[in-house]
Amino acid sequence: MSEPTDCAREVDGDGDGGGDGDGGACLDVDGARIPFRPGETVAVALLRAGIVALRSSPAAGMPRGAFCFMGACQECVAMVDGELRQTCLTPAAPAMTVTLTDRP
Template sequence: MSQPGEAPVSADVTAADTAAGDHGATRLAPRPLTLPLVPEALARISFDAREVAGREGEPLLAALLASGVRVLRTMPRTGETRGGYCLVGRCTDCMVVVDGRPNVRACVTPLRPGMRVETQLGLGPPVTTDSGAPRAGLDEEAS
């Protein structure tokens, strides 16, 4: 870091910055970290019958959080609400029902246009295999 009267740390620090006492705190020129969202590039999904928009391929949870959704499921016995916690697929706090399929981890599921996403209440609706037999356990295909 430069001190008053010393040469700036980088070319982006001006003499005015140094004289103002910035001492290199603004040595990098402001740069956008993300590109602006282009409305035509957004994929539309529904969450509990409400339209939500996000970028195709981004984690479903990212689009839901950006849209203000905080509750994704309820606990089976107590009914307490849960939302995203670890955000990397290790916990089960972000499980939702996607297109009728329960136990989908929203944090590791890529968003695709037209998804129908619902809050998962408790264990979610029962799921059966192609033969009609009940299927148990977490949906491993989502991780």
């Protein structure tokens, strides 16, 4: 996982540090700054940053992450600003704190 140092820069996901005019902001994910675009959910921002495992399954300890992206499966649950939330339904916001617990 890369850690961007300047989330005020525009982010377009191609890794060159440039942008596409969408602007940029960051989430705090387990201490790392993860950029997101306006209108993205937390799950989409994490996926774009290469973070696919958000938690472990309780029984087998297997990795779990966003699957349906519409709130039906609840596989994307994480602590967001101190509350357990479905990241696929949670709009990303500047300075939001996300804690991914029990990851494999």
